[in-house]
Amino acid sequence: MLFPPPKISGSANPHRVVVTGAGIVTAFGCGWKINAAGFRAGRTAFRPVTLFDVSRQRSKIAAEIDLPAGLPATRLSPNSIRRLDRAAKMLLFAAHEAWSQAGWNEPENLPVVLGTTSGEMSLGEKYLQQAIRFPHAKKQQPTRVAHYQIQQQGLDLCNAFGFRGPITTISNACASGANAIGHAFEMLRGGRAEKVLTGGYDALCQLTFAGFDSLQALSPTPCRPFAAARDGLTLGEGAAVLTLETLDHAQKRGAEIFGEIAGYGATTDTHHLTQPHPEGNAALAAMTAACACAKISPAQIGYVNAHGTATPQNDATESAAINRWAGGHAKNLRVSSTKSGVGHPLGAAGAVEAVACLMALRGQWLPPQMSPDKSDPACRFQIVRQPVDAKVNIALSNSFGFGGANASLIFRRWS
Amino acid sequence: MSRIFVHGLGAVSPAGWGVAALRDVLEKNVPLPVQPVARPGWEKPLRVRTVPPPVSRPAFFAHPRLRRASAIAQYAVAAALEALGENVSRVQNGTVRLGIIVGVMAGSVNYSRRFYEEVLQEPATASPLIFPETVFNAPASHLAAYLGSDAVGYTLVGDDGTFLQGLALAAQWLADDKVDVCLVIGAEETDWIAADVMNLFRRDAVHGAGAGAVLLGKNPGGALAELSAVTDSFLFTQNQTRVEAARQMRGQLPPGAPDELLCTGAQPIPFTVAAENLAWENWPGARLAPPVILGEAFVASAAWQCVAAGDAVRQNKFAGANVSVVGVNQQAIGARFARPVF
Numbered sequence: 239m240l241f242p243p244p245k246i247s248g249s250a251n252p253h254r255v256v257v258t259g260a261g262i263v264t265a266f267g268c269g270w271k272i273n274a275a276g277f278r279a280g281r282t283a284f285r286p287v288t289l290f291d292v293s294r295q296r297s298k299i300a301a302e303i304d305l306p307a308g309l310p311a312t313r314l315s316p317n318s319i320r321r322l323d324r325a326a327k328m329l330l331f332a333a334h335e336a337w338s339q340a341g342w343n344e345p346e347n348l349p350v351v352l353g354t355t356s357g358e359m360s361l362g363e364k365y366l367q368q369a370i371r372f373p374h375a376k377k378q379q380p381t382r383v384a385h386y387q388i389q390q391q392g393l394d395l396c397n398a399f400g401f402r403g404p405i406t407t408i409s410n411a412c413a414s415g416a417n418a419i420g421h422a423f424e425m426l427r428g429g430r431a432e433k434v435l436t437g438g439y440d441a442l443c444q445l446t447f448a449g450f451d452s453l454q455a456l457s458p459t460p461c462r463p464f465a466a467a468r469d470g471l472t473l474g475e476g477a478a479v480l481t482l483e484t485l486d487h488a489q490k491r492g493a494e495i496f497g498e499i500a501g502y503g504a505t506t507d508t509h510h511l512t513q514p515h516p517e518g519n520a521a522l523a524a525m526t527a528a529c530a531c532a533k534i535s536p537a538q539i540g541y542v543n544a545h546g547t548a549t550p551q552n553d554a555t556e557s558a559a560i561n562r563w564a565g566g567h568a569k570n571l572r573v574s575s576t577k578s579g580v581g582h583p584l585g586a587a588g589a590v591e592a593v594a595c596l597m598a599l600r601g602q603w604l605p606p607q608m609s610p611d612k613s614d615p616a617c618r619f620q621i622v623r624q625p626v627d628a629k630v631n632i633a634l635s636n637s638f639g640f641g642g643a644n645a646s647l648i649f650r651r652w653s
Numbered sequence: 654m655s656r657i658f659v660h661g662l663g664a665v666s667p668a669g670w671g672v673a674a675l676r677d678v679l680e681k682n683v684p685l686p687v688q689p690v691a692r693p694g695w696e697k698p699l700r701v702r703t704v705p706p707p708v709s710r711p712a713f714f715a716h717p718r719l720r721r722a723s724a725i726a727q728y729a730v731a732a733a734l735e736a737l738g739e740n741v742s743r744v745q746n747g748t749v750r751l752g753i754i755v756g757v758m759a760g761s762v763n764y765s766r767r768f769y770e771e772v773l774q775e776p777a778t779a780s781p782l783i784f785p786e787t788v789f790n791a792p793a794s795h796l797a798a799y800l801g802s803d804a805v806g807y808t809l810v811g812d813d814g815t816f817l818q819g820l821a822l823a824a825q826w827l828a829d830d831k832v833d834v835c836l837v838i839g840a841e842e843t844d845w846i847a848a849d850v851m852n853l854f855r856r857d858a859v860h861g862a863g864a865g866a867v868l869l870g871k872n873p874g875g876a877l878a879e880l881s882a883v884t885d886s887f888l889f890t891q892n893q894t895r896v897e898a899a900r901q902m903r904g905q906l907p908p909g910a911p912d913e914l915l916c917t918g919a920q921p922i923p924f925t926v927a928a929e930n931l932a933w934e935n936w937p938g939a940r941l942a943p944p945v946i947l948g949e950a951f952v953a954s955a956a957w958q959c960v961a962a963g964d965a966v967r968q969n970k971f972a973g974a975n976v977s978v979v980g981v982n983q984q985a986i987g988a989r990f991a992r993p994v995f
Contacts, residue, residue, distance in 0.1 A: 239905060240821035240986075241657070241883040294777045313891065347885070355788065357810075366769055369849055373694025376853065383850050387758070389811040389983040397891045404886030405983065406818060409789035409810045417807060421822075428829055445765070448772040449784035504805045506753075508798040511718065511785045520803055640785060641794030643806070 240404070243430045246484070252427040256488050256652065257496040259342075259481035261335025261437075262593045263328045264580040265301035265474055269335055274597045279625055280606035282579050284460045284472055289360075290444040297456035300442055301474035301581030303328065310334040312398035321381055325358045325441035326391045328477035328586075332437060333395055340481035341493065342433065345400040349431050350392055351422040352407045353414030353438035354585035355639075357388035360443040391439070401435070409585070411639030412545070413504075414438055415478070416588025416647055420502035422482050423647075432487040437479035438589035446584065447473060453512065455549050461582075463546035463575035464553050464621055465611035471547040474581025478589035497596045498650040500534070500632070503527025507642030513551055518559025520644045521636065525563045528634065528646035537567040539648070540630035541604055542619070543591045545638045546575020547582055556636065557617045564619065572630075574622040578607035588637035592647060595633040599651040604628045655828045658876035658993060661868030662960045662967070663735030665728040667702035667861055667947050670711075671735060672964055675943075679961055684946050687859050690845050699848035702861040702948030704728065718798045721782060723761045725842040726792040728864035728953075733796050733836050736866035740834065744800045752832035753806035754823055755793040756815040756839045758951035758981070761786055763844040792840055804832050812980035813918060814886060815839070816865070816955035817988050821883040823869045833870065839956030840864035851949065861948020865956025867963060873993055877967040882906060882989040889983060898985035899932035899977075906975050906987045913938040914965050914974040916958040929979040939971070951981065962990045 262269065265283035266276035276283070283301045292298045305327055309319060312330065322330070329352075342348075365382040368375055384390055392405035408417045415438020422436035450456050450473060457470030488495055505527065507520030514521065529536060545556055564571050576594045583590055598604055606622045613621050631651045638644050664671060667685050668678035678685060689698035704724070713719055713730055722730075733753075734741060743749040765787040771779040785791060790808035797806055807822065809815050816839035823835035841847075843862040851860045869880060884905035887898035909915065915936050917929055933940075943961050944954040955978045962974035973991040980986070 239882060240818065240885055241824045241880070243821075243825075292776075294775070296777070315891075354810075362765075363769060365850075366766060366846060367773065369846065370693060370770070370773075373692070379853055383853065384982065387812075387982065389758075392811075393888065393890065393983065396888060400892070402890065402893065403888040403984070404818065405811065405888065406822075407810045409808045410806075411788050411790055421807070424825070424829065428825070430825065444772060444776075445769050445787070448776045448779050449768065449787065451776070452779045452781040452784050454781075506794070506797045506803050506806045508794075508801055508803055511791065511794055511798075523803065639790070640788050641790040642797065643790060643794075 246429050246432050251429050253429055254485035255423050255426045255482055255499045256485050257480050257596060258483055258488050258493045259336035259340030260496055260593045260596055261332035262478045262590060263303060263331045264476040264590055265303050266580060268306060268331050276579060277576055277594050277597060277605040278603050280608040282460055289442055295448065295451045297451055297458050299472060302442060303475055313400055314398045321385055322394060323358045323361055323385060325439055326394045328441060329391055329395055329439040330398055332477040332479040336479040336481045337399060342481060348401045349425060349434045350395060350401055350403055350405045351418045351434055351436040352392055353418035354388060354440050355409060355411055355414055356440060356443060356446055357391055358386050359445055361386040363444055410643035411641050412584050412587055413637040413639035413643035413645040414585035416637035416645035417504060419480060419589060419592055419647060420504055420645055423499045423502050426482055426484050433483035435481055438586040439477035440475055440583055440585040442473060442475045461548035461577060462609045462611045463548040463578050463607055464614050464617050465609055466614045467611055468548045468550060468553060471549055472581045474583040476583040476586045476590050478586060478593045495652040497599050497652050499647065500650045501528040501532025501648035503531060504645045507644055512640050514555040514638060516555060518555040520642060521556055521559035521638060522563050524644040524646040528648045532648045536564045539632045539634050541598060541633040542571060542573040543595050543633060543635040544573050544575045545636040546577055554616060557614060561618045568618040571619040572604055572622050573619045574605055574607045576605050578609060588645060591635045595635050595649045599630060599633055599649060602627055602629060655871050657824045657827060657869050657880045658873055659867055659878040659880060659963045660870045660876060661736035661738050662963050663732035663866035664957060664960050665704055665731045666863035666957055667704055669705055670707045670731055672960060676964055678946060679941060679943060690848055692845050692849060699845060699852055700859050701843045701848050702859055703843055704863050713799055716799050718795045722795050723764045723786045723842065725761050725840050726795045729755060729792040729838050729840040730796050730799060732864040732866035733838055736836060736868040744802055749834055750804045750832045751802045752804055752823060752826045752835035753793050753797055754809065754819040754837045756809045756819045756952040757789060757841060758812055759841055759847050760789045761791060762847045763842055766844055766846045812983035813951050813955040814978045814980040814984040814986040816952050817883050817978055817986045818886060820880060820988055827869060827871050835869050836866055838864055838866045839952035841950040841953040859948045861950035863950055863953050865953055865960040867959055873995060876993045878963045878990045879993040881991045884987040886984040886986045895928035895979060896931055899928040899979045902985040902987045903932040906989055909936050909938050911937050912972045914962060914971040915940045916962045916974060916976045917942045918944050918954060918978055929977055933977060959988060966990050966992055
């Protein structure tokens with residue numbers, strides 16, 4: 239029953255929650271290794287958009303993914319595989335990697351919690367184009383409708399691995415991935431499940447690209463988070479999936495632990511549909527709530543993976559919030575935005591950046607943003623600008639979205 | 654585990670604005686008339702059941718965040734405010750922490766279609782006013798802004814059953830003391846493209862629009878009904894048919910009694926209705942199928958089912974009410990509302 243839920247056995251609440259698998263797909267490539275190398279070196283993966291026509295847009299670049307020709311072996315039939323589009327494929331790659339790392343054998347009734355903003359929107363675009371241009375042509379339209387819908391990517395995932403769900407998909411704009419992980423964390427922490435598969439995904443599509451361009455939120459050049467002269471974000475795409483389980487469950491089966499999720503905070507910024515409150519009140523509240531959940535102080539956090547979109551407003555708000563939250567610790571706090579390398583993958587952002595934090599904690603390095611631009615003087619914290627090894631035990635990741643969805647996650651190194 | 658109670662109900666539907674209008678139409682149990690919607694490129698229009706204009710213009714329409722908002726946002730806010738009732742001021746003055754969960758399937762389909770048509774015509778001039786309204790969580794955001802509520806809010810996307818998943822999520826937030834009360838809203842809107850999609854799969858199905866809202870809390874005082882169960886979500890997968898999923902859902906709910914109500918979806922979509930009918934073939938009590946009367950509005954339909962079930966219990970017409978949702982393409986899931994017993 240979802241309500242009232244069965245209680246799992248084990249230690250008293252709240253349960254500790256650990257990560258036992260992490261899969262990732264970004265414009266750096268497919269998999270932990272290539273992405274860790276990219277984040278650690280501060281590489282950038284922007285290029286001219288090839289997926290759709292951007293000739294009349296202000297911005298013409300994005301962090302596109304070159305997907306491998308084949309998919310990992312799953313239980314999907316050839317017909318099902320043929321119908322998959324980009325977002326579903328990215329999700330499958332990431333899930334397969336996480337699943338393989340976790341070594342989970344029996345899927346059972348595994349809860350799946352995903353975040354996305356637009357699912358397979360490019361299929362919805364094709365449906366509308368055909369409906370307008372060829373009003374009586376129905377060829378491929380049923381398949382487009384079925385696979386455009388967000389729940390279909392979750393179902394594809396379940397069919398691929400034999401999961402029986404339930405599937406919960408959160409669409410809180412650019413905080414979707416972080417909210418999904420946070421929700422999965424709360425399920426485990428509260429003893430409502432022993433393991434959960436969670437993550438976020440989004441593929442580039444014309445509607446979203448044109449939408450951000452219409453708001454003049456896209457930079458014509460690669461984005462420069464927290465630079466004084468920043469002028470907008472660069473879109474990306476991707477997927478990241480985590481296998482989460484209670485510490486008891488992971489230790490009982492002798493699983494390798496990648497890191498611990500220690501805290502989560504989620505708030506709503508009511509200032510404006512697309513603009514954050516200038517002083518970052520809701521962002522501050524999310525970070526504060528995550529710390530309270532983890533029972534730690536800001537001074538214990540060694541690295542912040544910022545939302546850092548590089549729009550003038552987001553970065554001003556986020557730096558104000560980080561300054562207020564960290565207080566006197568701000569000058570020692572190291573911060574970077576990995577969107578400087580792989581762009582803003584929207585609903586995948588929180589999940590991709592969660593994996594980047596886990597990589598940094600495991601590898602004991604910090605992901606730099608290599609822009610030579612002068613930092614915004616409003617930033618009282620240290621921007622990580624060069625690849626650097628670092629002793630860091632706790633990291634916080636911020637995700638803020640349209641509509642005022644704010645989420646912060648805290649990760650702890652496992653040793 | 655905390656007991657969870659229903660403290661408010663709200664509805665906007667083709668029956669009109671408010672639960673009373675919904676109740677009146679459902680009691681008559683006659684499908685509402687359909688309206689034509691022009692389908693570009695076709696001589697014959699498509700059929701929908703739209704929401705009639707409100708009798709008087711709601712005050713919230715003048716709020717800066719809602720003046721240009723999509724219809725789906727207006728429906729969601731109207732249903733939410735009705736469910737909140739006198740709690741609106743307590744949320745606005747910060748004495749009550751309100752969680753907001755909005756469930757959608759098609760979402761802001763009208764503004765999305767309009768914006769993408771503009772993109773196809775001339776992307777450089779596509780409207781920056783329309784694009785933000787296409788985002789799935791825009792209705793939840795507008796509602797939070799209207800209420801000044803900065804607590805947690807999620808927008809869930811999935812098929813009809815998503816509304817019931819939202820009820821279970823609200824119960825979790827309440828049990829964890831994240832919020833004092835929680836609104837669960839299901840909302841959808843009509844557009845020719847949505848009607849076109851429905852027509853593609855089943856010509857006699859009619860697309861509907863509107864919203865339903867249920868306000869949940871832990872305090873038993875003044876409760877209208879009790880949310881006593883939400884079943885597991887039984888997915889339609891390669892290894893589990895709709896029939897099997899619906900059967901398992903039924904198995905987690907009480908068997909029923911002659912003085913109980915069953916609220917089903919039962920739209921004329923053959924693969925859905927067959928599975929649902931089979932699961933409930935021996936139901937001993939009364940039956941009601943709001944989507945048959947109001948139109949198929951996906952997550953809003955499931956919300957109407959729950960509002961109708963909760964309202965029937967509130968009015969002491971039935972001792973309890975089961976809600977059965979055999980969704981369009983994701984899951985079978987059920988819920989139960991009962992008279993609070995202490």
